[in-house]
Amino acid sequence: MTYAETLAHIYSLSRFGIKPGLARISKLLGALGDPQDAFACVHVVGTNGKGSSASCLSSILSAGGYRTGLFTSPHLISFTERIRIDGAEIEEASVVRLAQRVMAAAPEESTFFEIVTALAALYFAEQGVDIAVFEAGMGGRLDATNAFNGLLCLLTPVSLEHTDYLGKDVAEIAREKVGICKPGAPIVSARQHPDAAREISRFASLLRSPLYLCGEGFDADWQQGKLRYRGLTMNLEGVQSGLSGRYQSGNQALALAAAELLSESGFPLQPQALVAGIERAGWPGRMEMFPGCPRVLLDGAHNPAGAAALAEALAEIPRGRLFMVLGVMGDKELSGMLAPLLPLAAVVFAVAPAIERALPAAELALSCQRAGAGCVETAGAVAQGIARARAEAGADDLILICGSLFTVGEARSVMMSRRFDPFRG
Secondary structure, three states, rough: OHHHHHHHHHHHHHHHHOOOHHHHHHHHHHHHHOHHHHHHEEEOOOOHHHHHHHHHHHHHHHHHOOOOEOOOOOOOHHHEEEEEEEEEOOOOOHHHHHHHHHHHHHHOOOOOHHHHHHHEEEEHHHHHOOOEEOOOOOOOOOOHHOOOOOOEEEEEOOOOOOOOHHOOOHHHHHHHHHOOOHHHOEEEEEEOHHOOOHHHHHHHHHHHOOOOOOOEEEEEEOOOOEEEEEOOOOOOEOOOOOOOOHHHHHHHHHHHHHOOOHHOOOOOHHHHHHHHHHHHOOOOOOOOOOOOOOEEEEEOOOOOHHHHHHHHOOOOOOOOOOOEEEEOOOOOOOOOHHHHHHHOEEEEEEEOOOOOOEEEHHHHHHHHHHOOOOOOEEEEOOHHHHHHHHHHOOOOOEEEOOOOOOHHHHHHHHHHHOOOOOOOO
C-alpha cells in the first residue's frame, strides 16, 4: 500500500464513530506484544491546553537528554504531526509499514483513534524512546491512551465539551478526565472550575495519589515578557518562552511541575534542561504569528474557554484594526465562543473550511450579525477569506484566523503552500 492508500484505509475507520472503551485497544496492544511496556509514559488530559502542555514537557525531556516520544491529536496539516520523537515527525514510510502490522492485528470495529494510538506505541518501542508523552483524545477514563500505565498525569483546565459522551456538566466531565490517572501516581492540575476541582481532589484521595495544584504548590507568570516559575523544588526567572500568549504560563507551569516530579521518578532533569525545553517549545496553530504587512495570527481556540483566553492574549498585541477570518464546525454552540471575540474585530470574514461538518459561511455570517458584530462579510473558502482580509488590512493591522482547528490547519497550509489533509479523528 502507498502512504495515501494507508491513510485512506485508516481514515475509513471513522465509520465506526466514537466508541469509548478499553477492550479493543488492550486486545490490540496485546496482539502486538504490548509495545507500551517498552517505555515510560506520561498522560495529558483536559479540555484546553493539552497540546501546548504536552509539547512543553516533551521539549524539556528532550533537552534533558532523553529520547522522547510525543503523541498528540488532531493534526493541523499532516497526519505525521501526531507522532514525533524529539520533535521529528514520523516518516511516511514508517506509517505505511507499521499501519499494516497494526491493522492486521486489530480486533473487528477498532476505531481510527485506537489504530493510531497503537501505531504510536509500536513506533516509540521500535525507535527505543525512553519516555513518551501521550495526549488523550476525548475524555480519559475510557480513552484509548488509558491502556498505558502513566508515571504521572497532567490535567489541563476542564470545561464543557463532548457532552454527549463525557457528561452534562463540568463535574461529570472532570470525573471522566481524571479517570485516566493511576493509583499512587502524581496528579498535576491546572487551575480548575470549582466543580472540576472538587472531583479531581476527591478522585486523587481515592487513588491515594499526591495532587499538585497550580496556584498552590507551583505557579508561573510573566515578568517583562519573560516567564517566572515558582516551583515545587526550584524557582526560575527570566525564561524566554517559545510559546506566545499570556494563557500559556499555565500550560508551561504544568509542564515544569511535571518535569520536577519526573526528576524524582527515574528521569532526573537539571534546571538548565527545564529552561532550554521551555525556550525551544513550539505548538503550531496556537498564537502562531506569521510576520508581514499585515501580520497574520493563527489560533485554534474553538470553545468558550479557549476564545476567552485568546481575547485576553490579543490585548497584549499592539495593532491597528483587527480583521477576523472565522470558520467553525456546524455542531458548535456559537454564542459562548463568539462573545469574547466579536467586539474586538473591525471586520469579520466568515468562511467554511473544506470539511463536511463545517458551518456554511453564510450561516456563520448571519450568526455573527445576530451576535452583534458590526461588519460581517461572507467570504466562502478559507483561502478567499485570507485574500479578502489581506486586501483590506493596512500594514499595522492584524489578521486573526480562528474558530476551529480545521480553519487554522487549512489556513496554515495556505500560508506555507503545503498540501492540507483535513481529517481530524
